[in-house]
Structures are given as C-alpha cells and as structure tokens.
Amino acid sequence: MDPTHIAPTALPSILHTLRTAWQAHRPSLEQRRNDLQRLRAALKSRLPEMAEAIAADFGHRSTHESLIADGMTVLNEIDHLLGHLRGWMRPRRVGVGWRFWPAHAQTRPVPLGVVGVISPWNYPVNLALIPLATAIAAGNHVILKPSEHTPRTSAFLQDLLASVFPADRVAVVQGDGELAAALSGSPLDHLVFTGSTAVGRKVMAAAARHLTPLTLELGGKSPAIVCSDYPLDKAAARLATGKWFNAGQTCIAPDYVLIDGRRQRELVQQLQTRVRERYGDFSDASDYTRIIHEGQYQRLLGYLAQARERGVPVIELATVDPERARRERLIVPTIVLDPPADLDLMQEEIFGPILPVCAYPDLAAAVADVQARDRPLALYVFSDHREAVEQVLGQVVAGGVTVNDTLLHFAINGLPFGGVGPSGMGAYHGRAGFDAMSKQLPILWQARWAASDLLKPPYSKIAGLLRALVR
Template sequence: MSDAHTDPAALPAILQTLRTAWQANRPTLEQRRDDLQRLRAALKARLPDMAAAISADFGHRSTHESLIADGMTVLGDIDHLCGHLRGWMRPRRVGVGWRFWPARAQTRPVPLGVVGVISPWNYPVNLALIPLATAIAAGNHVILKPSEHTPRTSAFLQSLLTDVFPSDRVAVVQGDGDLAGALAGSPLDHLVFTGSTTIGRKVMAAAAEHLTPLTLELGGKSPAIVCSDYPLEKAAARLATGKFFNAGQTCIAPDYVLIDGHRQRELVQQLQTQVQARYGDFSDAADYTRIIHDGQYQRLRGYLEEARARGVPVIELAMVDPERAQRERLIVPTIVLDPPADLALMREEIFGPILPVCAYPDLDAAIAAVQSRDRPLALYVFSHERMQVERVLAQVVAGGVTVNDTLLHFAVNGLPFGGVGPSGMGAYHARAGFDAMSKQLPILWQSRWAASDLLKPPYSKIAVMLKAMVR
C-alpha cells in the first residue's frame, strides 16, 4: 500500500503535462485500441491482486463478487469499446434540407482533451476504469483520483495504470476530499464523478468556475415494486441478489420494496430462505462482504437503532455475536417493515444490507409513493403482466430500469448508465460515454455554387426566392 499523496498544488502542472502531450499527439484509432487492449491484458493478469487489495480494504470482500463486479464488468466494457470504436469515430451525415442544397453536413466526434475521473470506494476498480477506458476510447488523456477509503486498491490502480500508460497520457493522483475538490475546480475538459448526491452538489459547484462539463453518477433511493401477479420465491431471489451483493454497498441496490400488503410477510419469509441458502449461519460468511469502514458501520447501526426505538419491526435474517459483528463490521441482511417516512433510513440512501419492505394497497399507491420522492437512479418492476409494467414506466422517471430482476441494466454494455435530477446527470458506458467525452463537432460543407450567394441587398431582386424560403 502506497502512502504517496498528491499535493493539490501539484495539479496544475500535472494537468498541463497531460494537455501538452494531448495537443502534440492526439490519439489515433490505432493508439486508442492499443491502449485499451494493453489495459485489458494487464488487468486480466492481475485479477487475483485486484481482489486481494479490495478485500483488504473492506476487511473482507467476497473474491467472487470482486471478480464479477470489478473484473468482468471492466473487461466486458473494454471489449465493447474496442469492437465498436471504428464505427463510433466515423462522421455521421446530417441532412441539410432543401433550403441549403447543395451543401452537405456532418457531425464528427473529436476528443475533448483532458478528462478527470473521481471514483468511489464501493466498486473501486469498476467505477474508476470504465470511465477511464471510455475517455481513452474517445481520444482523451485522463487524470484519475480514486477513493481514499480504499487505499490498497488505489495503490493497485496506480501501479496498474503506471505500467500501462505513459505519465503524460494517464495520471493517478491520491488524496482526500481536499484533493478531490481541487480536481473538480480545475480547468478540465470533462469530469466524471461517482458518489453521493451531497458531494455531487459540491463537485458541480466547484466545476462551475470553469464551466466544466459533467457526468454525475450519484445515488438516491431506488425502489422495487413487486406486483401482485409476480411469484414471491423468484422475486425474493432476485431482490436478495440486488440488495445483499457487496452487502448492499451498491448505488443501484434496491433501497426499499413496495409489495401488496397481504403478501408482505410471505416475501420476508422467502428472503430469509434466500439468506439461509446463500450464507448459511454466517459462521464463515466467506461470500458475504463487510462494511467498508467504521463510519459507515455506525451509520447503518444507527438506522436500525432509530427504527427499534420507534417501535418499527426490525427482522435480522441471521444471527451473529454482537462483538464479532462490531469487530468485523458485519451487518447481516435485515428487513425493516413499513418504516415511517421520517426515519433516516427512508430519507437517506441506505447503502447497506438493510431493506425496508413496505405494504401498498394497489399499484397506483405504489407508483404514487415512488413519485413522492426524488427521481431514483434505478427502478425495479416485477410483473409478468406487460400492461402493469408499462403503467409504471409511463409514470416514473428513473436513471435506469431492470424489469423482473435487479442491477443488470448496469452490466449491459450497450445501455447508457446515469441518473436523473438528484440521482445524477449525463450518462456513460459504451456509445453514451464515448459521445459524452467527445465534442460532436457540427460541420457544414458549402458547395462551389450556393443560394446563399444571392442573399444580399438589394433584397428586392430575390423577393420570390425569399417568399419560397419562408413559406
């Protein structure tokens, strides 16, 4: 683990080095592909080191979850970028209309310059390398600031990227929130930030000084609506995956479930069955991830203590010794039944393995409950009746949707990923990210002869033509 930290005062020189190199040698298709392929090969060779570093930062994280969430996703995204890059780089023809004939027009994606990436701790490789790889694919140079809460993984990233890229193409800077604030306030050509809504507002304010374009992937309370026709055993299995993967430390994890009231208790029983089948009695819990640090652990314990103090049913789906739980920062999957809206766990993003399960009388009430909150980063609808799903989709605006499952829209390489309103702005992944980190340069090619040559005083000479043009 490296103790090296970057002085915020050093940022201007680092940025100038990246920008000067980019201006002198803008990356070609061949260079972009070569960079991506070398990054892929280096990461694949070091997946065991990656998983070990992440697990050490968490206290314990399932190796398999790291390989799926931080390995598979990045390798798959790089493959998608490489496979489509040539086509994405081609200019796109745009019709000019008869008024401008015989001119022709196109949009041409051109690189922006230097892209900043500020990545979080919950998926510390995925959420650092996917935007970085996308920026490289778009022909930019990159400065990455990984999370200070995963120092071993940040050191891994610095070592990996130093071996793959020259220092004037990709720079890794390490530090705390002061460094992140300084980077957000730097004259970047684009900035990708992943984190909380609260910090996202600060990032946006800092970026405003230079009018830096932003992609903000934030968070919020992502709902799951289980319609009355959907089998509870299958709903519980898929909700358990979405909520308890990475111990709920996922920005698109289901944050609360809405279910028809007469099936609420049965869903809880099915969730308990899922937990038992997946993790046993937690005597080992090798496949269950711990909470990242004590601050997050105490925050989550505080949510449960507040609920209990208010007389709200709190159902732990497994039992562990309290001293062990404290020592390991282990919070078992926990259900909270019908918590009041003013509880902290219903006002704030939970970001842990605590799942409120709320009864609703009908689908309209469930939709109204979702609409009463900020627009979520993710929405999950469970129903085999297409009309019910369409009713929800027609009335709820969310960053992304998975129907009859959870999380998976993030992993589909061709789908854009991003929030809306307080859950974020802009999108990345695949073509959406490539376009966001490029300038879609509009170009009009005028012909040797053009009607515009006639558009000059005295206009009385072209009165008939003008009348036709404004008809």
C-alpha cells in the first residue's frame, strides 16, 4: 500500500473530528472570508509548483494550460465567492400572503456540516479546489479525496491545504477506488463527485445508504453543431481550442462535430491548418499535453484501431515517430470521418484528442442525432443566425451551452455548471454552488397577535372568518 494512502477504516474517525469541530464552532462570515483569502494567497504563491506537479503526473502537460485551467479558474472563483459572500449569506424575505398577516417569513442559508469532494485527474486542482472553496464559503468543513492517478498533484494539494486549514476543518485523504467507494458510502452532509457516468452510478448507489445529497459532475458525448452559415475558419479555430486543450481530456470538450455535408472536408482542412499553426510539426510539442496514463492511452488507440479495421477514414493531423509516441503517450490531433454509430468511439465518451466529424443533410437531422443520445454535459452551436440557434436550443436539453465557441460557459462564475440525467445531477459554481452546499432554512416569524389564534373549535363561532379564508 502506498504510504501516503489511508485505509477506508480511518474515515469514520476523520469524519468525527471534522463534524465535532463544526458543531462546536460553525464558521462565521469573518472566518469564511479569512479562509478563502488564505487559500487564494497560498495557491497564488505556489502556482509554478502546482504546474510542475501536474506536468509530472501527465508525463508532460503544457504549463500554460495548467496555469489557465487549474490556476486562473480557481483564483477567479475564489474572487467571485469573496465578492458576493456577504450578500449570499443574508436571509431572504418571503411573502406570507394576506391570510397569514401579520406574520413574516424568510429563508436563511445555513451550513450543512461536512461536505465530501471526490475529484478527478484531468483538472486535478481546479476540480478539487473550486468545490472545496465553495463548501468553505457556505460554512462547511470538507473532506477531499483527490485522484490516485495524479499522485504528485494530490501530494501538492495535501500540503497546500494543510498550510491553510486546521486538520479539523479540511482533511485530505489519499487512496484508490476502495477509499472513494468508502467515502461515497459515509454519512456526509453533501457529496460532490466529478468523474465518469459509470462511476457516478456507483457513487449514487453508495450515497443512498445515508440519503446523502449529491452533486454529480459526469460526462458523455458533448456535440458541436456547425450550421451552414457559420465561417469555417472561425469554427475550426474554436473547435481546435475546445478539443485539443489538455489533449481532449476535458469533460466538456466537443466529443463529435456535426456539419453540413458539402463543407465537411473543408472543415477538416481548416482544423489541420489550426493544428499546424498551434503545434508546428510536433518536434517540440511543449504546448501539447500527453495522455495521463497507459490505460487511457491504450483505450484511445483501441478506438482508432477499431475504426481502421472497419474501413473508416482516420486522419492524423500531424506525424510523429511511433516509438516516441509510445514512449511519451502522445496522440496527435486526429479526425475520424463519419464513423458508424456502433463504433466504440461513438458509443463512449472519447476523452482524448480524437474528433469524429460527421456530415448531416440538414439542421433537423443534426438535432435528431443529438436527441437520440443521452443528454450531454455540454452543447456547442455555431451560427450567426439567431433562428438556427434557437431551433437547436428549443429541442435539445444539455447541461450547459456555449454559442459560437467552446468550453467558456464553464468559466463564467454566474452560470451554474452541471449536467442533466446521465451527464450529471445538480450544479455548482458561484451562487448555485453556495446554495447547493447550504440548507435554505425556511423560518416563519409569528406576531404577538395572530389570526391563527382564532382557528379553533367550536368552528361555528368563526364561520365568517372561514368563508373569507377559503373564498
């Protein structure tokens, strides 16, 4: 057993410590703000160390991608929490209606207690610290289980958080899937899980034992629809960013593209141009991230082998030495043209730099293709015609949408981030996350004199009042 890992049997003691401390001293506004400020300062000062740890876990990951996706996003979210926290904590007045005058009512956001966070490997700091910071903002204590597939980053997170929080406020536990399963089945007050749909089902089943409320951030096949009016050079540039950032290892990356048939080949050419502009001939490829581990690498190669065996066109947009590719777990941006629906890469979330480009006869057919699948985590529509965009939005239910770009809805603090159905449950980011990790406590304040004092037998004495109440 890895010496940094703990046994699942240690969880009850850790949870007891966190819960006992929370019950003894529920965090005030001042403490929450101070915690967030110290977390921000600590992360900001150690961004180079963070990027090095992530790169070591991936074999190679673009430093700039780590700074953007795992640094900037977290700092931005903490800033948003700090800027709005006082207002979010205020009770909200709720009207009671004339029948209950002169009582008044409010909802008051109160902390839940201990929130669990199980984070994945693809954005190992972002997807750990954003839900953690949100839980802290909402006044909770946190137990974080980072991914075992990024051990150096997990060690970085453990050291970072130990420097900011006392052990009875935030605990980091390292371990494998057995520990994650045990945490899922623990008596938490809320659990945030980010990962695959298949594992999400297991997490939900385990959490059901204690009826633990869940935020499930899962995945699926997020489509991009390029309408016939949209400029292909611009579509290619934005698709290239969304698909090949982090080598496609992004839960909201465009998983496949639907485009009108007459422009399909031209889009492929435009994508190849963008790859050359961004990564050159891949002799260096310092800005291009590698596949996280051998299992994921072989899974992706299997998708391509299956497509080739079936005679499906596979177009690699760059060429690298095969031995180097194996050594570095490097898969160059690759297009698969019109793959049949029964191929594995059209049945499963790709989560890599492989992009199916599928021709459609008209927009209605593209929408029908999306509707025939599970509801996606993300949807991308490219059109300068509002009517075409609304045609898609009016028929497809997705976790989130970016129009005429990719990925960016994730980064908008005011937009809830979450899936629907197989792509997830619940949402976080900004106010949505604060509310999800709080109990909106409903409170009715009764007045010294109240009409309800009259609502008692014998009812014959208040017949007129009753007629007025039910009119």
